[in-house]
Amino acid sequence: MRRIEQELGGALFLRTRTGCRPTPLGRLVLSRARPLVAEMRSLVTEARSAATGGPRLRVGSTASRALAGWLRRLRGDGREPTLRMDVSANTLLRMVADGQLDVAFVHEVEGTPLHIPGELRLRVLMEREPQFVSLPADHPATAKTEVEVYDLAGDRWMIDPSVDGEWDGVRRMFRDAGVAPDVLHGDYHTAAALVAIGEAVTVCQPTALPRPDMAVRRLRGDPLGVRLLLAARADADLNGAFPALEEAYREAARNAPEYRKWLERDGAGGPPVPATAQPTAAVEPVVETQTPMSQPSLRHTATTAGRT
Incomplete structure (x- = not known):
C-alpha cells in the first residue's frame, strides 16, 4: 500500500487507532479501480475458458420457468453456460454492464422502470406478460x-x-x-x-x-404485468442467445395450462405474444408520472450504439 501511495503521490487512507478510512484521493482511486477489477475478473474467466477449449456464456437471470429449457438449448448449440441467479434485475443489468456477465434475462414490473445502463443492447421477449x-x-x-x-x-x-x-x-x-x-x-x-x-x-x-x-x-383484466428483456453489451451475445430463450419460453408457455388458454383466447390479438422479430436496439428509459398500469413504462429507441 505504501508503494502504491508513493506511486500515486498521495495518501489513500487515513490510519487511526480505530481503523482506516479513505481520503478524497482514496475515494477517487476506488471509484476508478472497481470497473478495472471487474474487467480483470472478466479477462481471467475468458482466458480460463479459452485455455480449456470451450466457449462459455455467462448467463444471469431472475426466476423463470423458461430458464432450464434455455440452458439446455444453449448447451445443445455448443455454448456452455454458467449461471448467476438474482432476485434483482437491476443488479444483473449492472453486472452485464461491468463485464461480469455476458447476457441477462430479466423482467421489468410495469410502472417501475429498471435502471438500464446506456451501453447495453436489449431485445424484448414479451412486451407484456400478465401475472x-x-x-x-x-x-x-x-x-x-x-x-x-x-x-x-x-x-x-x-x-x-x-x-x-x-x-x-x-x-x-x-x-x-x-x-x-x-x-x-x-x-x-x-x-x-x-x-x-x-x-x-x-x-x-x-x-x-x-x-x-x-x-x-x-x-380478471390482467391488472399486473411485466416486460421480459434480454440484455447484453455485444450484439453477438444478444443475437446468439435470444433464439434459444424464445424457444424455451414458448415451451414453458405451452406446458402451463392456464397460460396456454390465455394465449389461445386473448394473446393472439394483443401485445402479450412472444416476440419473433424484435430489432436489436438499445432501450432508453422514459419515466412517466402517473403512468396507467395498461401502458408500457419504457419506449423503444433504435440506435447504432448505446443510448441516444
Whole structure:
C-alpha cells in the first residue's frame, strides 16, 4: 500500500487507532479501480475458458420457468453456460454492464422502470406478460376461471419486496381495485409453501404449474404485468442467445395450462405474444408520472450504439 501511495503521490487512507478510512484521493482511486477489477475478473474467466477449449456464456437471470429449457438449448448449440441467479434485475443489468456477465434475462414490473445502463443492447421477449395468482387448491375462488382481485381482499397476500418493482406494482394493483388486504413480506419459495397450506395467496408467473395443493388462476383484466428483456453489451451475445430463450419460453408457455388458454383466447390479438422479430436496439428509459398500469413504462429507441 505504501508503494502504491508513493506511486500515486498521495495518501489513500487515513490510519487511526480505530481503523482506516479513505481520503478524497482514496475515494477517487476506488471509484476508478472497481470497473478495472471487474474487467480483470472478466479477462481471467475468458482466458480460463479459452485455455480449456470451450466457449462459455455467462448467463444471469431472475426466476423463470423458461430458464432450464434455455440452458439446455444453449448447451445443445455448443455454448456452455454458467449461471448467476438474482432476485434483482437491476443488479444483473449492472453486472452485464461491468463485464461480469455476458447476457441477462430479466423482467421489468410495469410502472417501475429498471435502471438500464446506456451501453447495453436489449431485445424484448414479451412486451407484456400478465401475472397470475397462486392460491390454495380448495380456495372458493378456484371455481372461477378468472379471479377478481376483490375476491381475494380477505386473504393474506405474500409478496417478495426484494424483487425490483414488485411491491410497487402489487400495491398499485390493490389501490386500483380498492382493496387493502393483509400483506406478508417474504421470499416466493416460502410463499409457495404457505399457499399450499392455505395461509396465503400470491402473484405468480403465468408459466407456473398447478399442483394438487395449489391452483393457478388468471386475474380478471390482467391488472399486473411485466416486460421480459434480454440484455447484453455485444450484439453477438444478444443475437446468439435470444433464439434459444424464445424457444424455451414458448415451451414453458405451452406446458402451463392456464397460460396456454390465455394465449389461445386473448394473446393472439394483443401485445402479450412472444416476440419473433424484435430489432436489436438499445432501450432508453422514459419515466412517466402517473403512468396507467395498461401502458408500457419504457419506449423503444433504435440506435447504432448505446443510448441516444
